[in-house]
Amino acid sequence: MSAHVPYAMPKLDGNRVPLRGRVYPVQHKRAHEAAAKHNLSLSDYLGALIDRAEGLPNKIDNPDRQGALPIPEAS
Template sequence: MTSTNDRAGDARDDFTVRQPKLDGNRVALRGRVTPDQHQRARRAAAQRGLSLSDYLGSLIDADTGVRAGKRPPQEAFDIPA
């Protein structure tokens, strides 16, 4: 019997990333945060007029150096350069 870790092409074995299932132009992302982090993220998203999903995507863009919109991520999120 073969475990899921022994399958050929498993992403953990060859460091490839499988194409995620798209929902429109987005993919589902699942993770766990503390209740306090969740509350702060929802509040920060609302203050910026963003959905929680858009806020998290913007944080990922800022952290990975992707320029989103017309302002650099540092200005959009008050991140020191």
């Protein structure tokens, strides 16, 4: 059983955080094709999959949605 590691937000790149990882070439190809089918970037497609898995509104099921999560206004 792994120990719970508290979440620490990485440095922002604009309004987003960078995400780096590796997938198999065939997975990358499938993700690229699926993202293109939904007119999304790979990053937006991954974010939509994460939101969808949590039962949240997302750009896959609702393509007119402007953003997956509300961006808080700077105070």
